[in-house]
Amino acid sequence: MDLISDPxxxxxxxxxxxxxxxxxxxxxxxxxxxxxxxxxxxxxxxxMELEDHFDISxxxxxxxxxxxxxxxxxxxxxxxxxx
Amino acid sequence: MxxxxxHAAQRDAYEAIRNSSADPFSVxxxxxxxxxxxxxxxxRTILLGTNNYxxxxxxxxxxxxxxRAVRERGxxxxxxxxxxxxxxxxxxLEAALKDYYGREHAMxxxxxxxxxxxxxxxxxxxxxxxxxxxxxxxxxxDGARMGHAEVTRFRHNDxxxxxxxxRRLKDTxxxxxxxxxxxxxxxxxxxxLKEIVAVKKEMGAYLLVDEAHSMGVLxxxxxxxxxxxxxxxxxxxxxxxxxxxxxxxxxxxxxDLPNFEVMRVxxxxxxxxxxxxxxxxxxxxxxxxKVKDTPALRHKLHxxxxxxxxxxxxxxxxxxxxCSPIVAVAMPDQVSAVMMWNALLQNGVYxxxxxxxxTPDSRPLLRSSVSAAHSPEQIAExxxxxxxxxxxxxxxxxxxxxxxx
Numbered sequence: 001m002d003l004i005s006d007p008x009x010x011x012x013x014x015x016x017x018x019x020x021x022x023x024x025x026x027x028x029x030x031x032x033x034x035x036x037x038x039x040x041x042x043x044x045x046x047x048m049e050l051e052d053h054f055d056i057s058x059x060x061x062x063x064x065x066x067x068x069x070x071x072x073x074x075x076x077x078x079x080x081x082x083x
Numbered sequence: 084m085x086x087x088x089x090h091a092a093q094r095d096a097y098e099a100i101r102n103s104s105a106d107p108f109s110v111x112x113x114x115x116x117x118x119x120x121x122x123x124x125x126x127r128t129i130l131l132g133t134n135n136y137x138x139x140x141x142x143x144x145x146x147x148x149x150x151r152a153v154r155e156r157g158x159x160x161x162x163x164x165x166x167x168x169x170x171x172x173x174x175x176l177e178a179a180l181k182d183y184y185g186r187e188h189a190m191x192x193x194x195x196x197x198x199x200x201x202x203x204x205x206x207x208x209x210x211x212x213x214x215x216x217x218x219x220x221x222x223x224x225d226g227a228r229m230g231h232a233e234v235t236r237f238r239h240n241d242x243x244x245x246x247x248x249x250r251r252l253k254d255t256x257x258x259x260x261x262x263x264x265x266x267x268x269x270x271x272x273x274x275x276l277k278e279i280v281a282v283k284k285e286m287g288a289y290l291l292v293d294e295a296h297s298m299g300v301l302x303x304x305x306x307x308x309x310x311x312x313x314x315x316x317x318x319x320x321x322x323x324x325x326x327x328x329x330x331x332x333x334x335x336x337x338x339d340l341p342n343f344e345v346m347r348v349x350x351x352x353x354x355x356x357x358x359x360x361x362x363x364x365x366x367x368x369x370x371x372x373k374v375k376d377t378p379a380l381r382h383k384l385h386x387x388x389x390x391x392x393x394x395x396x397x398x399x400x401x402x403x404x405x406c407s408p409i410v411a412v413a414m415p416d417q418v419s420a421v422m423m424w425n426a427l428l429q430n431g432v433y434x435x436x437x438x439x440x441x442t443p444d445s446r447p448l449l450r451s452s453v454s455a456a457h458s459p460e461q462i463a464e465x466x467x468x469x470x471x472x473x474x475x476x477x478x479x480x481x482x483x484x485x486x487x488x
Binding site: 045 | 212232234236238247248255
């Protein structure tokens with residue numbers, strides 16, 4: 001499966017662009033902190049954008065398990081599938 | 084990889100600042116001679132970044148009572164209250180706080196940071212929810228992280244956004260605890276507490292208000308924002324600190340929640356740390372009485388805040404959204420913020436340099452806090468120095484010529 005075309009991954013990219021105010025190019029393997037230079041505060045703000053887009057709640061205590069865009073996208077998919 | 088290599092990015096950023104300026108994170112005072120004046124490298128310096136809102140650190144009665152306590156009770160308690168017992172002062176201070184706030188329960192912590200750490204990790208647990216204002220203080224985030232509740236943020240000072248996030252959680256089990264601050268420490272902006280209370284009531288959540296920067300500052304008798312806007316009955320838990328308006332150190336909580344006293348045996352940041360020393364407790368008790376009985380201090384504080392806020396706004400600086408004793412101006416970038424901060428220090432004005440990510444919207448800030456103890460002459464001197472330095476550095480453009488009528 002081409003992860004770049006995964007709709008959740010694309011949405012993470014869009015949320016990151018909104019928060020960071022610059023274009024970002026990501027794949028599921030992109031490391032959020034290292035490759036995107038995103039600090040913990042920016043990550044929480046990206047999560048807020050994603051909560052609003054998907055109308056879900058993404059508890060920030062779950063972010064400790066998130067390192068890559070793929071991790072974040074699977075967390076979102078898990079939460080959405082539970083809802 | 085060496086032990087501290089994981090902090091390499093922060094170390095490099097810190098070194099870059101230190102190489103270009105005095106170290107903003109370890110300013111050393113030769114002496115502090117009053118609530119508003121200190122000496123740095125031999126220069127008399129106006130203190131404008133101390134959170135000493137009512138100037139009580141040098142109040143003669145507070146000092147006298149503190150000295151008497153240290154002579155009579157010793158320098159420290161050398162242990163925690165659950166292991167080593169309470170001193171009469173701890174009990175008296177909690178009684179005074181209960182009386183002042185008109186609440187059933189009060190608990191004193193060794194710092195304000197520990198109060199938040201203890202409360203947020205203990206009031207809620209697994210399957211409960213903490214809903215935090217996005218601009219919350221680090222102690223609130225750290226307390227949330229230490230506990231087991233699920234943590235959600237809402238957009239800063241936005242009751243509609245809070246409503247939306249509570250709605251998403253409506254069908255999930257567990258209690259919901261909303262956490263806000265009275266006055267936010269970076270920009271001095273005030274929470275829309277009436278509206279937040281309305282949302283909290285509609286959605287069936289609990290509400291904790293951290294009045295660290297608003298106690299002694301807002302409200303007829305200084306109880307904070309909840310008193311100022313008349314919603315104290317709808318605030319379930321009030322947290323505060325002794326290290327700002329009360330001029331010492333320590334934290335507290337007051338509440339009417341049933342069974343609150345169980346906190347003393349489940350709240351680890353209360354249980355496993357040494358209790359406040361007698362001298363601190365004594366000055367805090369006296370300061371608390373002064374906060375309640377001396378509204379003139381608050382009036383003076385607000386006049387000084389207005390003087391500085393209007394002065395900086397009129398110079399063309401971008402100030403916070405409302406006037407409060409915390410007056411911050413946004414700087415265009417880190418280089419100019421560091422340069423300006425240094426130049427002010429060299430010219431006898433000490434305030435705080437606040438850099439992202441500790442600031443909202445990732446903007447560097449020059450943050451000042453006004454005291455009731457500042458004289459109008461000191462505020463005027465600060466404004467003159469800021470204007471001169473900012474023009475010399477090109478942070479402010481040349482003054483606009485007065486419009487011709």
